[in-house]
Every structure is written in structure tokens, then in C-alpha cells.
Amino acid sequence: MEWEVVIGLEIHAQLATKTKIFSGAATAYGALPNTQACAVDLAFPGVLPVLNEEAVRMAVKFGLAIGAEIGQRSVFARKNYFYPDLPKGYQISQYELPVVGRGQVEIEMDDGSTKVIGVTRAHLEEDAGKSLHEDFHSMSGIDLNRAGTPLLEIVSEPDLRSAREAVAYGKKIHALVQYLEICDGNMQEGSFRMDANVSVRRKGAHAFGTRCEIKNVNSFRFLERAINYEVERQIEIIEGGGSIVQETRLFDANKGETRSMRSKEEANDYRYFPDPDLLPLVVEPAFIETVRGTLPELPDEKKHRFMTHYGLPAYDAGVLTASRALADYYEAVVREVGGESKLCANWVMGDLLGFLNKDGKEITDSPVSAVQLAGMLRRIVDNTISGKIAKDVFEAMFAGEGDADAIIDKKGLKQITDTGAIEALIDEVLAANPQMVEDYRSGKDKLFGFFVGQVMKAAKGKANPAQLNDLLKQKLSG
Amino acid sequence: MHTFSLAQLRAGLDRREFSSVELTQHFLGRIAAHDRLLNSFVTVTDDEALKAAHAADARIAAGSAGPLTGIPYAHKDIFCTQGVRTTCGSRMLRDFIAPYNATVHEKLQQGGAVMLGKTNMDEFAMGSTSESSHFGITRNPWNPDCVPGGSSGGSAAAVGARLAPVATGTDTGGSIRQPAAFCGITGIKPTYGRVSRYGMIAYASSLDQGGAMGASAEDCALLLQAMAGFDPLDSTSVDREVPDYRAALDADLTGLRIGLPREWFGEGLDAEVARVLEAALDEYRRLGAEVVDVSLPNSELAIPAYYVIAPAEASSNLSRYDGVRFGHRCEAPRDLEDLYKRSRGEGFGEEVKRRIMIGTYALSAGYYDAYYLKAQQIRRLIAEDFRRALSGVDVLMGPVAPFAAPAVGQMSEDPVQMYLSDIYTLSVNLAGLPGMSVPAGFAGGKPVGLQIIGNYFEEARLLNVAHRFQQATDWHTRVPAAFA
Numbered sequence: 021m022e023w024e025v026v027i028g029l030e031i032h033a034q035l036a037t038k039t040k041i042f043s044g045a046a047t048a049y050g051a052l053p054n055t056q057a058c059a060v061d062l063a064f065p066g067v068l069p070v071l072n073e074e075a076v077r078m079a080v081k082f083g084l085a086i087g088a089e090i091g092q093r094s095v096f097a098r099k100n101y102f103y104p105d106l107p108k109g110y111q112i113s114q115y116e117l118p119v120v121g122r123g124q125v126e127i128e129m130d131d132g133s134t135k136v137i138g139v140t141r142a143h144l145e146e147d148a149g150k151s152l153h154e155d156f157h158s159m160s161g162i163d164l165n166r167a168g169t170p171l172l173e174i175v176s177e178p179d180l181r182s183a184r185e186a187v188a189y190g191k192k193i194h195a196l197v198q199y200l201e202i203c204d205g206n207m208q209e210g211s212f213r214m215d216a217n218v219s220v221r222r223k224g225a226h227a228f229g230t231r232c233e234i235k236n237v238n239s240f241r242f243l244e245r246a247i248n249y250e251v252e253r254q255i256e257i258i259e260g261g262g263s264i265v266q267e268t269r270l271f272d273a274n275k276g277e278t279r280s281m282r283s284k285e286e287a288n289d290y291r292y293f294p295d296p297d298l299l300p301l302v303v304e305p306a307f308i309e310t311v312r313g314t315l316p317e318l319p320d321e322k323k324h325r326f327m328t329h330y331g332l333p334a335y336d337a338g339v340l341t342a343s344r345a346l347a348d349y350y351e352a353v354v355r356e357v358g359g360e361s362k363l364c365a366n367w368v369m370g371d372l373l374g375f376l377n378k379d380g381k382e383i384t385d386s387p388v389s390a391v392q393l394a395g396m397l398r399r400i401v402d403n404t405i406s407g408k409i410a411k412d413v414f415e416a417m418f419a420g421e422g423d424a425d426a427i428i429d430k431k432g433l434k435q436i437t438d439t440g441a442i443e444a445l446i447d448e449v450l451a452a453n454p455q456m457v458e459d460y461r462s463g464k465d466k467l468f469g470f471f472v473g474q475v476m477k478a479a480k481g482k483a484n485p486a487q488l489n490d491l492l493k494q495k496l497s498g
Numbered sequence: 499m500h501t502f503s504l505a506q507l508r509a510g511l512d513r514r515e516f517s518s519v520e521l522t523q524h525f526l527g528r529i530a531a532h533d534r535l536l537n538s539f540v541t542v543t544d545d546e547a548l549k550a551a552h553a554a555d556a557r558i559a560a561g562s563a564g565p566l567t568g569i570p571y572a573h574k575d576i577f578c579t580q581g582v583r584t585t586c587g588s589r590m591l592r593d594f595i596a597p598y599n600a601t602v603h604e605k606l607q608q609g610g611a612v613m614l615g616k617t618n619m620d621e622f623a624m625g626s627t628s629e630s631s632h633f634g635i636t637r638n639p640w641n642p643d644c645v646p647g648g649s650s651g652g653s654a655a656a657v658g659a660r661l662a663p664v665a666t667g668t669d670t671g672g673s674i675r676q677p678a679a680f681c682g683i684t685g686i687k688p689t690y691g692r693v694s695r696y697g698m699i700a701y702a703s704s705l706d707q708g709g710a711m712g713a714s715a716e717d718c719a720l721l722l723q724a725m726a727g728f729d730p731l732d733s734t735s736v737d738r739e740v741p742d743y744r745a746a747l748d749a750d751l752t753g754l755r756i757g758l759p760r761e762w763f764g765e766g767l768d769a770e771v772a773r774v775l776e777a778a779l780d781e782y783r784r785l786g787a788e789v790v791d792v793s794l795p796n797s798e799l800a801i802p803a804y805y806v807i808a809p810a811e812a813s814s815n816l817s818r819y820d821g822v823r824f825g826h827r828c829e830a831p832r833d834l835e836d837l838y839k840r841s842r843g844e845g846f847g848e849e850v851k852r853r854i855m856i857g858t859y860a861l862s863a864g865y866y867d868a869y870y871l872k873a874q875q876i877r878r879l880i881a882e883d884f885r886r887a888l889s890g891v892d893v894l895m896g897p898v899a900p901f902a903a904p905a906v907g908q909m910s911e912d913p914v915q916m917y918l919s920d921i922y923t924l925s926v927n928l929a930g931l932p933g934m935s936v937p938a939g940f941a942g943g944k945p946v947g948l949q950i951i952g953n954y955f956e957e958a959r960l961l962n963v964a965h966r967f968q969q970a971t972d973w974h975t976r977v978p979a980a981f982a
Contacts, residue, residue: 059598063818065591066578066600066697068732098814100861102838109817160834162822291861293870296704296811298733 022223025251026231027180030215031193033172033203034147035078041146041170042069042112049209053163057149061168063107068297071096075170078202079119079144080303080311082172085200085318086139088123090308094143096298100291104162105149113173115292118143119301120172125196126320127188128338137189138177145171166210172202178217178228183247187240190214191342194240195319199344207238214243218250220258229254230264234271234278246271250278322347330354330361339369346383349390356394360401367397371411375418388417396424406485409433437484439491442475445483446495449474460496471496499524500660501977504569504717507663511558511568518558518568522551522612525570529614529661532981535642538655540575540585540633542615550612557610566724567610572662574653575616576623577603577708578697582613586699587621587631587649590819590826590845600697601729602666602708609724614662617652621847622816623673623701625649626920629910630849637906638680639978640944644903647677653711654681658945659981664712664721668698670705671804672898672923675935678711679898679947682937684964684974685711686718689955690930691736693722694729700815702808703734705927714974715936715964719743722957738955746958747965752786754963757891759794762922768901770941775897778938778948778967782895785966792887792894796879800925803880805917806860806873807928812850813857819845852913881929884951893963894951897922898935902944922949932957936964937973945973 040047043060060067083090097115120142128134147169152161174193180186194212197203205212219231234250237243249271254264268287269278294300317325319341326337326347341347346368353364372393376386396413399405405413405428416427428434436442449471450457460467471492476483499521502510510516526544533539547570554568578584578596580603585591599607606613620630628636628651636651638644639659646655650667657665658681667674669687678685686709693708700706710721723744728737756779763772779789821827821841828840846854860869887894900919909916926933931954935947948967952960968974 059596062823064578064596064598064824065584065586065594065699065818066576066596066695067598068696068734070731070733100814100817102817102820104820104822104834107818107823109820110814289863291814291858291863291866293810293814293861293866296702296734297700 023220023251023255024223024225025181025183025247026178026219026221026228027183027186027247028178028217029176029180029186029189030217031174031190032147032213032215033174033193033197034211035075035170035172035202036204037072037074037078037170039072040168041072041075041144043168045168047169049206051165053152053161054165057164057167061107061164063109069112069295071298071301072170075144076119076301076303077311078170078200079142079172080308081200081202081315082142082174082197083120083123084308084312084315085196086123086125088139088142089121090303091117091119091121092303092305093117094119094301094303096144096295096301097292098295101288103148104160105151105164105167107149107164107167111146111148112295112298113145114143117300119303125189125192127185127192129184129188132334135185137179137185140175140177142172142174145173147171172197183244183251186216186247187244190240190243192319195342199316199319201316201344210238213238216243216247216250218247218254219264220251220254230266232264232266232278233268235268235281237271242271242273245273245276246278249276253278316344330365332361332365336365336369340365343383349383349386352390353394353397356391357397357401360397363397363400364394367393367414371414375415387420388414392417392423399424399428403435403437403484404428405433405435406481408485409435409481433482435484436479436482437487439487442479442483442487442491443495445475445478446488446492449478450495457496468492468496500528500663501975502663503714504663504712504720507569508565512563518551518554518612519548521568522547522570522614525614525662532659532661535637536639536655536659536661537634537636538617538646538652538659538661539572539615540587540618540631540652541583543582543613546582547612547614550607550610554610554612564609565720566606568612569664570612570614570662571606571721572615572617572653572656572665573603573613574650574666574668575619576668576699577666578699579603579613579616582616584616584699585633586623587619587633588845588847588850589632592632592826594825596697598697601694601731602698602725605724605727611724617650617656617665619652620649620673621850622699622812623649623668623670623706624812624849624853626672626676626916627904627909628652628655628677629906630847632847635906638903638944639981640682641903644905644944645680645909647680647899647903649673649677650685650711651677654678654683654685657681657683657711657713658978660713660977661981664710664717666708666721666725667711668706668708669927670701670707670808671927672920674709674711675898675923675933675947675949676920678935679937679949680903680945682945682973682976683711683713684715684718684934684936684968685709686715686722686934686957686960687926687932688722688726688957689736689932690927691734692932692955692957693725694727694732694735696729696731700811702811703815704811705804705808707927714968715934715961716744716747716968719747719961719965726957736955741958743958743961746962749962750786751782751963751966754782754785754787754893755891756782756787756789757792757887757894758789759797759887759894759896760791761794761797762896766900766921767897768941771897771899771901771946774939774941774946775895775948779895781967781970785970790891792891794880794883794887794925796876796883797921797925799876800880800928801917801921803873803876804920804924804928805856806869807877809853809857810860810870811857813854813861816846816850816854821845849913877928880925884925884929884931888953892952893960896949896951898947898949899923902941902946926951930954932960934960934964936967937976938971939973
């Protein structure tokens, strides 16, 4: 029996406003518990919410970037339920009329194929605080610093057909919100969280199967594993003659499985109704146009430009435009070097990203600046160092030992380009290996590499490779 | 001094005939002497009041006094006051001290007014009798066996007995107008959005509106002037200039068109109350006004609509009282659920619980359309009724309540009867219009109020219409003999 997987994602992106969505308290992450919660966030009696215009601006920006209709009139509603980290006893969210309506994004799979995924809506809401269950001796601690942080909840259509598509879509949205500078995308700190609605149906069936919602997945790797586990679980149940119960499930990363959190019957009746403390949000066309004017170049446009302008292959362009910071870094390197776009791409994608990944660092935390990297690349271009020596120089730069020129100087890594000096080294090597020279001359061409290696070794790797090749060939044939 | 108008008090202070400290001491003395009987105050702030009075005297001496500098007032215990507890008449907030001021309080403080204390009220403003307070019932100064009305019954009784010259109130379904009528004073509920709700503890957010209570329309004009205005902290407050209410008071009423909603003068209205209102209308005719019949066909629907919308909003507004961050917390909770249930069960009184349950039910899945949405539709119909009725007249007039103040206990035993008695006031809140209650006479020795309703933001017109009536009558100057 063939099965089709149907997935929809709900993504909560924390908006990068300075202050909360309905109060003037700061939103910075990592402050001492309850030091960034004002009377409004604490839901003291008589306090009232006032909408943060910056949050609206960011939501509109996102809407424009996915080609969505912007709701000219949207309504904030109260979602009522009791929980200690929800101070008001209700969350202010948008229910019937969201600020961002239907839009779409294109995802690209590893094989290069593309697919358009519908975005049903995106709406503004406030985040809750955090319940802390450790270190409180059978009690719970409440930290309300996060309460009232603006969220954009981005809801996809059930257009995704595999865990890989879901990951590609998630990454696309993740890149987009960072491009737009509306979310820092930090998944560890919870700035970008995903819920996956997963169901399966027999291939060719029209009706959707019963879905389960996997809550609060905070990495793409977990998302893929959680969905795959869930798909297997559902198929197994159905093939075993059972049926799926609609429920909310949690992914346990340690066990690699999802488990039930609450069933539909246990679900809250949220008693949504329009929040009488907030007037309907009216987004004027002029406001939308102003925001449109602030839209940056979007990932797809940028990728295209990287291919045409820099002559990069699609793969390189895709990697380099995965984040705006990386793309900016790359372009700065090319600008500084004054061309050599492919060489620049190779270094940024290869050594730089490799070192960063190994250290778990982001491009924005790179110890080697674009200017520094370009400074080294210029030395490759002008033959001061070889590509091979450059790897050592780069490692030293990454370790914070200074600029390329200083490192080259200090370590004496400057390439030997003096013909006489290289010839002298060749002569030494040839003199030391008479038998090999004879073998080569009698037809063992493969020994050429051996001689190159020996000379380079004698040159401590600093001989200009092209010159070395030419001169060695001359000497050996001579 | 306690029978002086605000204008007389202002003149006396400015001419140094008496100081604000003397004035404040005088009213604090009256409170000490009389409030054991009335219980109109939850908290009397003697020390703070005298301190404020001293500061006011200094300001007067420096020549920088504003209209209310040095004038004592009573504050409904629903407005948050930094440093002084704000109870909202509830056990839940028995010891609650807000770390911020309501915008209204901030404005009054800036203006140099002297707060005498915080007045009793129905718990969370839910009630029409001031019997549901955790701090005991408030009694009517005209007849201590009767209720003062509610929910701003403490403010109304305090002004009625001249324990304070003026008082703040809030009105969600009649809570300023009805107690004003029962206590023989003047009260104005302005247009929704005219007075900031920031720091005013919410009952039903789309209906709550702060306002002024005093002996006369002129006194109300002065107090409202200080309370009104746009507040960036309240998204529902309206950014619109506040006119000079006093400047408009004396305008002539010749040609004034008064509409009488015929639905309000039929069955259910006490005959003596009707007689008082007729006499008041005759007075208006003498002042040159023309009285015509108008219709508010959906009047009857106001009660069911209000008692869905207000409890629905209340059920959500009162969720924050969960025993976690402030307010009453039960002893030794076993777990979270126990904490919620007992803290709320112990902290809220019967009427509050009843409304939370009604509201929760009305918003529940499967009932929302039938109750909440339907009520909102009715609300629009009612607003439309008023629009039509006011299109041909300047103001509407009618009763405030179907009868004069009932006896203590009479209403609280039958909540539905209490709900029904709000028929003439609720619809004004549903429409968001300004409304006033003006003393118009007596029925069986108890005061009767005349309600005046105007178009949006026509508070100045209402105050003018009330003031001219008070120039021609003396109902508003009557003080119960025991408090004279």
C-alpha cells in the first residue's frame, strides 16, 4: 500500500522589536527573570494594551515578501485559558481577521526541483512567559520576561508532502524572516519555533487523514526526525487496523519519538472573542507602500543575481544567499578583492563555513572579517602565496593571529617566485635521486609528482607551483 | 463649607477665606462623624489628604493654582492609586496596592485636587445596589434603610451626605447615573472614550467609562474637565479636544428639542417617578424647550444584550485574578488547579461568580453565535435606534431607574429583578453615548433623577441643559436633614 504524507507547518517567529507588542518593556533575551515585565505584562488590574506599530510594520513586511494580501482591517482577539505563565488568563492574538492573508513561497529540493507552497495566513500575537520546573522543589517558577514578546504566526497550507519538503519550507521561511530583519532566527533561544500538522492518506485519496500536531520543534533536524517518526507511527496504526486520534504530540529528541500531550477532547475551549481593549487594526495603503519601499532584495532575487552577475553555479548561489549576512559577507569579499568571484565563493563556502561550523559559529560571529579574507585572497591572486599555503594562513587568521600579510611575513610563508632559487632546489632534488631521474627519463611519467613533492618539501611548500612545474619539466627533459 | 459649590470653594480658597487644609479637615471630620452609618468609604486617607492639602495651599499661595487645586474629592475604589490600596470592593483585592496611578488619578493629582479616600462600590462594579462589596453595604443618606444604588454607591452616598464635594465614578450600565439618582445628586457618564480607562479596573471594557458626580451640573463640569482627554495608554480613548464645559453652561434653552422615548414611559415605570419626570419636563417647557415623542424600538433588547456582553468581557477580564502574582491567594494550595479554584472561589463574591459563569457560558464553543454575536448585533441595532432618535432632537430625556431607591436586601435577593431595573441606563452604554442624571424631585421622600442623553461628545450640551434646569430649581441643593 502506498501512502501520501500531508504536512502543514505553523511557525512562530519572534519579531525583533525593541519593546513588547503591547507594552514598553524591553524584549532582549537573557535578562534576569521578571526584570523585563512591566505592569501591563504582569496583567495588573486596570492596565491596558497599546499596539506596537513596529510589530505591525514587520508583519506587513513579511506579507509583502510572500506576495500576500495585507488585511486592511484586522482584529485582535482574546484566546482564553488559564496557565501561570499567561498572566492575563488570555493571549491576545488574531483569529478571524489576520493582518497577513494568503501568500506563497517557492522551495527548492536537493535535486534542484522547485515547488510552490501556499501560506494560508500570518497573524500577530503575544508570546507567553516561561514556566521553570527545575530547582524549585516541587513548585514551579514563572519568568514573565518573554510575556508579551511579539510573535508572527505563519501558517502554511497542507501542501508539504514529506519531511524534507517541510524542512525546506521551514528553512525558507527562516531565511526570509532574517532577510527581512524582522526575526533573529535564533532557534536555541526560541525565536523561531515550529509546529507540524501531520497526517497520512492512501495515495490517490482526496480526503485528508486525521492529523496530529507536533508542538514546539526548535531545530530542522528534529523537525525531520519528528515528522518521519510520526508518519511511520500513523501508517503502522492504520495498517494494523486502528485509526488515528486527533491530538497534540511532543517530540522527545532523546528518544527520537513523539508522544501524546493532549487529545482533542482535553483541548481547551478558548472562547475567542474580539479584544475590547484594542480597536480593529487598520493598515492604510500609504503605510503598506512605505513598508514596501523598505523591502530588501529577497533570497530568490539575490540568488538569481549571484548567478548572472557573479557567474556562480546555482548551487554556490544557493548556499551563499541562504542568509542575508552570508550573502553580504560574500559580496564584501568580492568587492575587496576586486573580482575573482568564483575564488571568493570557494573560500567562503569551503574553508570559512567549514571552520565556522566546526566552532558552531554564525557568519556574524566570524573571527575573520570579509576584509581580512579578501586581503588573503589578494595574496593568492598576486602569487604571493599559493592556495595550499593560504589554508595555513587562513587557519592562523581564524585563530586570531592577525591579517594575512602579517602572518605571511611572520611565518615567512611568502611564495618563492625567483626562478634561480627554484632551479637550485630542483637541482638539489635531482642530484639526490639519480635513479629516479633515470627511471623518469626512460618513461615512468608518473614520477613527476614525486619530484614536485620533493621540491615543494625542500621549499617548505612556498615555491610557486606553476613555476615549479615548468622549471621541473625543463630540467627533467634536459 | 460642605454645602458650597466648587465655584464657591474655589473663590474661598483663592481669597484665603479658608485654606485647603481647613477645608480638608472639615470634610475628614464629617466622614469621621457620619460614615459609620453610611459606610461610603472603604479607605479614608487622612494623612495623604492633609499632605496634599498642604501642597495645594502652597500652590495657591504661589499663584499657580488650577481649578481643582485644594478641592477635596472622593475617589471610587476602582481607580488605581499608587501607595493607597485599591480594592474594587472585593476580597480578591483587599490588600492590593497598585504600583501605578490610573490616568484619571494622575490628572487629578497633577491638578492639585485632594483625595479624601476611596469609596465603596459593588464588587468589581457588578451590581446596582452597592450591597455586594466585601467591605459591607453602603446606605442611602436619604434613608439608611435603602440602598444608595450602584455600583458607584459609595461616591453617590458620600456626595449626597456632603461628606465630599464631588466624587469620581464609573458607569458600565448605569453605575454613575442610577446611584446619583437614588442619592439626589448629579452625575455624568461621558461618551465612551472621553475619559481614559487606564488604571480603572475593568469590568466590561467596551462599556466601562469613568465620569463625574457632584451636587450640581456645574460641579460635574469642573470635575469632568479635569478627568477627560485622550490618553495614549488607552487605545479606546479618543483623540479629540476637550471643550470648556463651564463656558457652555449658561447657553439659553429656547428652542431646545427634547425627545422622549415613548418605550420608556410605559409599563414598569413607577407612577410617582413618572409624575416627577412630568414636572421636570414642564420646567423645561417653561425654559423654552420643545418636547417631542421619539422611539427606541429595540429598548427591551438592551437588557439581554447587556447581560451577555458585559459578563462575557468580565469573564475574560477577571481571569487575571488567579492567585499567582497579586491579590488573594488561598492557604497552602495542593497544586495549580487547587490554587486557582480556591483563590478565585474565596476571593470573589456571589454576583461576580455569577457573571463570570454567565460570560464563560456565552463565549463557549457552540454558544458564541447564539449569544455573543447576537448580542453584538442587537448592540448595533440599539446604537442605530439612538442615531435615528437623536437625528431630530437635541437631547433625549427619560427616567434613570423605574423607581426610587429600594430597601436594603430587596434587590440583592433577586438578581434578575436587579438586572431588569437597569433598563433605562444600559442602552446608553451599549451605544457609547453620554448620559446624565439630574435631581428632579422626590417620590415617597426619596430622590428621583431625570436622565438626559445626548449625541457623541456632546457632554457640554448635556451639562448646559442640566445646569439651566438647576438654575430654575433647587432639587440639587437639598441635603438630607441628618447631614445638613
